[in-house]
Amino acid sequence: MNGLTGVLTTIPATSGEKTRTKTRVDHRTSEEAILVRRVQAKDEMAFKEIVERYQSKVFSIIYGILRNHNDAEDIAQQVFAKIYFSIGNFDFRSSLLTWIYKITVNECYDYLRKKRVRKLVYESDFSEDDSTMMENSQTAMDHTVPVDETLEQRDLLLKLLSKISEEDRSLMLMKEVEGHSVEELAEMTGMNENTIKVKLFRTRQKLVKAAQRLGKGGSNPFAA
Amino acid sequence: MHEPVIERLEEYLDGNGPFPEVELHLSKCADCRQELAAMQAQTALMRRAFRSEAEPDAGFYARVMNRIETQAKPSVWSLFGESMFARRLAYASATFLVLMGVIFVSATEPDQPLAASDPQMILAGEQQYTPVSMDVSMDMERDREVVFTTLVTYQEYR
Numbered sequence: 474m475n476g477l478t479g480v481l482t483t484i485p486a487t488s489g490e491k492t493r494t495k496t497r498v499d500h501r502t503s504e505e506a507i508l509v510r511r512v513q514a515k516d517e518m519a520f521k522e523i524v525e526r527y528q529s530k531v532f533s534i535i536y537g538i539l540r541n542h543n544d545a546e547d548i549a550q551q552v553f554a555k556i557y558f559s560i561g562n563f564d565f566r567s568s569l570l571t572w573i574y575k576i577t578v579n580e581c582y583d584y585l586r587k588k589r590v591r592k593l594v595y596e597s598d599f600s601e602d603d604s605t606m607m608e609n610s611q612t613a614m615d616h617t618v619p620v621d622e623t624l625e626q627r628d629l630l631l632k633l634l635s636k637i638s639e640e641d642r643s644l645m646l647m648k649e650v651e652g653h654s655v656e657e658l659a660e661m662t663g664m665n666e667n668t669i670k671v672k673l674f675r676t677r678q679k680l681v682k683a684a685q686r687l688g689k690g691g692s693n694p695f696a697a
Numbered sequence: 698m699h700e701p702v703i704e705r706l707e708e709y710l711d712g713n714g715p716f717p718e719v720e721l722h723l724s725k726c727a728d729c730r731q732e733l734a735a736m737q738a739q740t741a742l743m744r745r746a747f748r749s750e751a752e753p754d755a756g757f758y759a760r761v762m763n764r765i766e767t768q769a770k771p772s773v774w775s776l777f778g779e780s781m782f783a784r785r786l787a788y789a790s791a792t793f794l795v796l797m798g799v800i801f802v803s804a805t806e807p808d809q810p811l812a813a814s815d816p817q818m819i820l821a822g823e824q825q826y827t828p829v830s831m832d833v834s835m836d837m838e839r840d841r842e843v844v845f846t847t848l849v850t851y852q853e854y855r
Contacts (some may be wrong), residue, residue, distance in 0.1 A: 501805055528757050528758075529753075532753045533751045533752070537746075537747040537748055537750035537751075538747060541750070545753075546757075547749060550761050551764070552708075553761040553764075553765075554761065554764045554765050554768055555762075558765075558768070563798075626746070627742070627743055627747075630742055630743060630746060647745070648707075649743040650743060650747040650748055655753055656794050670707055673707060674703060677706075677739070677740075678698075678732075681736060681739065683829045684739070
């Protein structure tokens with residue numbers, strides 16, 4: 474997209490709309506920041522409050538990506554352990570939720586990457602005959618069991634999302650999965666609304682192009 | 698994708714609108730229509746595929762704390778991790794190893810060639826290889842010669 478930055482940064486607030494350029498939210502003085510400071514000062518009750526406040530959100534993000542309760546439990550525990558050990562480095566540039574969201578999505582992708590590596594190692598242990606046998610049985614299965622197209626597309630989408638940066642991925646999922654508006658995202662991340670729009674647009678373009686590359690004959694596998 | 702669509706993209710994908718300027722542009726631009734359709738499909742799939750309302754089982758906080766305790770247990774190696782003491786110990790060990798290395802290298806340097814040419818040493822060495830006999834009928838004459846030679850060499854050397 475040529476000149477996108479120019480397009481979006483020169484757009485004045487449209488008439489009749491609320492002003493686009495808002496004062497940045499100071500994440501250092503919020504009620505959340507006080508809670509974070511208490512955790513940084515090793516207050517376990519404050520940490521408990523953070524866990525209780527965000528456990529549902531974290532768990533549903535993970536479950537949404539992995540679709541497995543046990544895996545979601547394991548990753549959610551790991552996310553909060555990571556929060557506990559690294560909250561000292563939290564710099565209040567974004568909201569606590571944005572930071573937690575980023576950690577959560579990263580943990581999911583780490584898990585998926587490790588799982589893929591494990592699968593590859595496991596498969597490499599098979600002899601050539603075993604592999605051929607498995608491939609044949611897989612082909613046979615493909616003919617008998619109807620393929621769930623949505624699941625296939627979901628896996629493809631996960632794969633495409635793994636190819637973009639952590640920041641773009643979190644932003645896109647926060648917008649589309651968590652349902653935050655551009656305005657909310659700007660408040661949460663400390664970026665201005667136009668930057669958020671540019672980032673989202675570029676991410677969408679990357680995803681569409683990557684999907685077209687993967688699709689047969691350059692067609693878009695997500696096209697209805 | 699062109700300006701009128703880009704400007705309103707997020708609102709359009711969220712189903713807000715209508716936006717006459719976007720509709721007008723889309724009616725004339727096939728590229729924008731195609732790209733927007735792909736973005737809409739992807740967005741719909743993302744919303745459908747990843748949204749969930751799952752909850753962890755009861756006692757989640759206790760399980761988190763258990764995991765934290767397990768991960769926080771200091772191993773022997775972690776004691777040498779980041780503390781100032783550990784850093785000082787590492788520097789001291791490195792210095793000690795360097796010093797030991799220098800001492801070892803200087804101690805194993807080859808002997809001075811003068812020592813090897815010292816006649817007294819040569820004779821002493823030869824004497825070492827002379828078989829010692831406890832026999833009383835030892836050749837006294839030969840012994841005397843050896844003593845004499847040693848004395849003469851000693852004097853010459855001095």
